[in-house]
Amino acid sequence: MTKKISIDPITRLEGHGKIDIFLDESGNVERAFLQVPELRGFEKFCQGRAAEEMPQITSRICGVCPGAHHMASTKALDALYQVEAPLTARLIRELYYNLHMFEDHTLHFYILAGPDFIVGPDCERSKRNILGVIDAVGVETGKKVISMRKWARSFMEEVGGKIIHPVFGLPGGISKRFPAGKSEELKKFADEAIEFARFTLQTFEEMVIKNQTYLELIKSDIYYHETYYMGMVDENNKVTLYDGDIRVVTPEGKELLKFKARDYADIIGEHVESWSYMKFPFLKKIGWKGFTDGPDSGIYRVAPLSRLNAADGMATKLAQAEYEKMYDFFGTKPVHHTLGIHWARLVEVLFAAERIKEIAYDPALTGDKIRNLNFGLPSEGIGIVEAPRGTLIHHYRSDEKGVLTGCNLIVASLGNSAAMCMSVERAAKKLIKNGEVNDGLLNMVEMAFRSYDPCLGCATHSLPGKMPLVVNFKNRRGEVTGKLVRNSNGKEMYIK
C-alpha cells in the first residue's frame, strides 16, 4: 500500500510551499517533492513599466530582502543607461547593502534557525522558539538582537528613505547624500556590530559545535550534497556582496568558470517542471540531469556556504580568521554539509560589519557628488548582487524611451530550488523507515528545508515551538486510512 505524507503548509519561511512524501510498499521513501504553489508574474507585468521605477517595483518581489532587489535593479539600470555612479554614491550603496546583510543574517540566526540550533534538536518542543533561545543565551542577548537590528535598520532608513522597500536607487547614482552629522554614530555602530558578530560566532561555537548531538547532525550524511557552488568574488577571489564577478567551483573545489553580469544567460539555464510554479536553475555547461548532485549534474547552490566555498577567503581580517577556523573544523573545502550554511552565514555577518566600518571611515562617504547624468541610449542592462540568500540577477530590455520590453529575473533562493528539493528528499529517505513517523523525523525534515534560510526571518515572540502537523496515510485509491495528528501542545494521536 503506497502512502503519501503531506506537510502543508511549510512554515517559517517567505513564500508558500508544501512537501509531499511518497512511500513504497515497505514504508520507505520513494520520492519527496517540495512544491511552490504561487506565481505572481513579475517577468511579464514589468514589461511596459518605466525603467527608473523598476528598483521600487521589483523590491516588491520580497519584503525581507527588498534592498537586494532594489540594488540589483539599480545596477541593471546603470548598465541599461551605460552610466557609472560616482564614488560617493557607490560607497553609500555598498554601505546600505552591508547593513542589510548584517541585519537580515543576524535575524535569521537568532530568530528563525536559532530554535533548531541553540536549544538543540532533541529539546522539548515548547522550547524550540525564540523564548527558548532567550532562555539559553540570556535576556540581555535577546534584547541586544532586537536593538542591533533596529539600529542597523535606522541607518538603512537614513540612506534608503524607507526601510521596507527603499527608494534611493537611480541609474548613475542615488537620490540622497549621507549626512555628515551621522558619521560618528555610524562609526560607533560599526564597532558594536563587529563585537556583536564575534559574540554570535562564539555563541554558535559554544552552543552548537560543542554540543555533541548537534555536531553529529551537522557532520552526518542526512544533510549532505556534493554540488557546484556559486558566489560573487572581488579581484582577489575573496567573498564580496555588492559588486564583482561570479565564480563557480566544482564539487571538488576547482574553479569551473567565472562570469560577468552581461554573460549570465550563457551560463545559467532554467528547467521547468509541471509540479511547481518555481523554476530550477542549472549550469548550461554541465546540463540538466535531473534532481541529483555530483560533478555530472548541472545543479549548483548559492548563499553563504556556497559563497565561501566558491571564494579563496574573506576580504576582511576578522572574518578571514573565522573562515579559516570553519574550514579547519570540517577538514575539507568545499564543505558539502548543508547545515554548515548556518556557520558560513555568521562569518558573513562579521564580514559585513567590518566592511561597514571601512566605509564609515572613508571620507568619500559624505561627499557631495551622488549622481552621474551622462546617460547613453537605453537598450539592455543586467545587474547582479549577492542577496542574503544567494546570487541575484536582474536583466532588463527596454525601448529607446527607457520603457521595459523584457524582464528576466534569477531570484536568489531560486539558485537553491533544486537543492532544496533534493535536501528534503534525502532527509526524508534517511529518516523515514518502515512507515514510522515521529516528532524527531518531523523536525529534522523541516531542518533540511530551513537551512537554506526561507526568505522571511521573522517571529520574535511567543512561538509555541511545537509544530502542529497532520500526517495523512492514504491508500492507492486516495482514501485516507489513518491520521497521525500532533497538536500545538505536542500531543500525538493516531486516528483510524
Next chain:
Amino acid sequence: MSDKPGKPDKPKVAVSWNSSCGGCDEAIVDLDEKLLETAAQVEFVLWPCAMDFKYEEVEKMADNEITVALINGGIQNTHQEHIARLLRRKSRLVAAFGSCACMGGVPSLANLTAMKEVFKTSYLEGCPTVDNPEKTVPLAQSEIEGNTLTLPEIFESLKTVDQVISVDYYLPGCPPTAAMIGETLEAILTGNLPKKGTVIAPNISLCSSCSRNGTKPDIIEMKKIKRIHQVEADPQVCFLAQDILCMGPATRDGCDYPCVKGNMPCTGCMGPVENSDQGAQMISALGGIVGGETAQEADEIIGQIVDPAGTFYRYGVAGSLLGKGRKK
C-alpha cells in the same frame, strides 16, 4: 482555551498571506519591543511565515473564535481564496492589511495582461535562460512516477480581499506603518473598535502633512513632465513645482512620507482618499497644473508620462476603475 482557570482568554490573532512579498509580515516584526509586549497580551493562532500553526487547527475552531485576522496580499489562486473564506468564518473581525490586500498592490499589475501571457513569458518564450524544449508548464495536477501532485489554479485576475470576503478594517500602505499597526492592535485590545469599513489612516491627501507643501507656488504650471532619473531633485522643494510627477495629491496621508524624505516622489502606496479612484484623482489634479496654451500642447505634456497605468495605478489595479484590467 485558557490554561489558567478564572483568567479571561486572550484575544486570538491570526496573520495570513496571499500573493504577498513578506513585507507586511516584516512590518509586524518591526514593532520590535512593542511586539513582545503585544505578544504577552494576545494569542497568535496562525502566522504561516513565522509560526508553525497549521490551517487544520483553524478549521477546527468555532466560528468567530478568532478575534481578528490580519490578512495581507491580494488573492490570486484557489488555495488563497479557500483560506480567506476559512478565516472570515472563524474570525469576528477581518483587517485587509497592506496595499495588496486593500487594493491589489504591485502584483495586480498582472491584471493588465492575460494569465496565459504570464505563463508564456515565465515558462516558454519570454526569458532567455529558460531551457524548456518540451514546453512544460505548471499544471493543477501532475502524475509523476505514479504519484499525484497538485497545485492551486491561478485566477485570470488578482482580487482584493474585499472582492472575496467582507472586510472590517483597512490598513493601506506598502507596508502599513508601525503607528497604524499599533493603533489597530490597541483598538482590538481595548475594545474601542472603529466602525466597520474604517480605513486606519487620515482621510486627507499626503500634501497636507508634507514638509515640502509650503514651497508650492500659488500657481503650478508644468511645461514638461520630467522623469526622476533625468534631474537632480532639490531635496526641499515640492516635486510638482520641479516638474516631477508626485502622487501626493491623490494619495492618502498617514505614512509620514519616508519616500519624499528619501528625496524621491510619492508613488501612491497608501491608496486614494475616501470614495475616489486614485488614478482618476491624479489625472484630475494634473488637469489643474499641467501647462500648455492649447489642448494639443497639454496633450503633448501629458504624453510625456511613459507609463500611465504603472504610474497612476501602481498599487491598485485590482481595486480601481481599471478593475480586472484590459487584457493584452
